[in-house]
Amino acid sequence: MRNPVLWRARGLLVALLAALTAAAVSALPITAHAATPPVNGQADYIIATDQMSERLLLLDPSKAWSYDDHSKRAVKWSWAPTVENGFEGLTNRWANPSDARLRVHPDHGRVVLTADSAGLLAMISYPQGQRLWATNGNSPRFSNPHAIELLPDGNIAAAASTGRWIRIYTASQGTDKYVQFDLKGGHGVLWDPSREKLWALGDDDLVLLSIGGTPAEPTITEEARYALPTHGGHDLWPVMSSPGRLWISTNSRVYQFDTASGAFLSDYPGSEEVHSVSGVKAVGDHPTTGQIAYIHPKPGGHETWTTDEVKFAAPTTSRIFAEAGFYKARWFTHQYR
Numbered sequence: 354m355r356n357p358v359l360w361r362a363r364g365l366l367v368a369l370l371a372a373l374t375a376a377a378v379s380a381l382p383i384t385a386h387a388a389t390p391p392v393n394g395q396a397d398y399i400i401a402t403d404q405m406s407e408r409l410l411l412l413d414p415s416k417a418w419s420y421d422d423h424s425k426r427a428v429k430w431s432w433a434p435t436v437e438n439g440f441e442g443l444t445n446r447w448a449n450p451s452d453a454r455l456r457v458h459p460d461h462g463r464v465v466l467t468a469d470s471a472g473l474l475a476m477i478s479y480p481q482g483q484r485l486w487a488t489n490g491n492s493p494r495f496s497n498p499h500a501i502e503l504l505p506d507g508n509i510a511a512a513a514s515t516g517r518w519i520r521i522y523t524a525s526q527g528t529d530k531y532v533q534f535d536l537k538g539g540h541g542v543l544w545d546p547s548r549e550k551l552w553a554l555g556d557d558d559l560v561l562l563s564i565g566g567t568p569a570e571p572t573i574t575e576e577a578r579y580a581l582p583t584h585g586g587h588d589l590w591p592v593m594s595s596p597g598r599l600w601i602s603t604n605s606r607v608y609q610f611d612t613a614s615g616a617f618l619s620d621y622p623g624s625e626e627v628h629s630v631s632g633v634k635a636v637g638d639h640p641t642t643g644q645i646a647y648i649h650p651k652p653g654g655h656e657t658w659t660t661d662e663v664k665f666a667a668p669t670t671s672r673i674f675a676e677a678g679f680y681k682a683r684w685f686t687h688q689y690r
Contacts, residue, residue: 397414401648411685414663434475443473451680452467452500455686464477474488490513503544512536517539519539521571534553537555540588543599586602588601588636590636597613631649640688644668648662661678
């Protein structure tokens with residue numbers, strides 16, 4: 354992904370496009386918006402990072418995706434950082450949202466975590482959208498954050514591609530102090546509750562990390578490393594339908610990784626559709642139905658790395674949001690199997 358500072362400095366044509374986009378979404382408040390805040394069954398919705406409107410969008414796949422009056426009900430919740438929801442001094446670190454996920458915090462209950470290539474790493478209350486913790490992940494230098502995860506003690510893990518790191522931030526202490534583990538092309542982080550360890554994904558390796566020390570003084574120790582079968586690790590997510598497996602996407606393929614055997618598998622339900630697609634930015638299966646949701650760039654989109662379409666496999670269908678530039682999209686669930 355390109356440097357978001359340069360991205361914001363584009364010419365008059367992009368400024369005009371941004372103005373038109375802003376007008377199109379004016380019906381949705383820039384603070385957290387919920388038409389029908391999902392309480393139960395939130396896994397039936399898709400959480401997407403929309404880099405065109407610079408928002409997180411929670412979408413109902415059972416409805417048409419559009420901002421027009423007839424079908425804007427598909428947007429169940431939207432969010433962007435503002436001064437009003439607690440992000441004074443950090444709103445300029447929001448331009449290209451790169452990750453969003455639902456989690457359950459030991460003190461705050463359900464929260465949404467989000468990362469942005471412009472630097473913002475944040476945990477917000479859901480559905481209120483208020484700041485619980487945030488920092489600039491591009492400090493002390495541009496790092497391009499790509500993923501964010503909550504640890505059981507309330508600390509936060511993050512991955513950055515350009516920065517080539519995995520960090521543990523002491524969010525449980527209300528600070529942005531961190532300890533760092535170097536990983537080329539850091540793109541994914543995922544807590545594994547069965548092992549009580551952190552999986553991390555880079556350009557060439559999947560790494561299992563042990564998080565030790567204390568919440569105030571955490572440590573990171575590498576436990577295992579697995580070379581990726583193809584280059585460019587991108588997304589890391591649990592396989593809901595097969596406990597003990599992880600979704601792994603690279604620049605050219607989508608695998609399921611068997612954590613017991615250490616094998617990268619290409620033969621799984623829906624693989625004939627998903628495994629053959631290149632550039633998958635996010636992939637995951639529904640915790641109940643097993644339907645796979647995945648996303649990859651579409652030519653002619655908002656940016657070369659975005660798309661207006663979320664695809665589904667097993668069964669096959671898709672949803673297009675013509676006014677959007679999605680980077681990642683996931684089922685909105687905090688479950689891990």
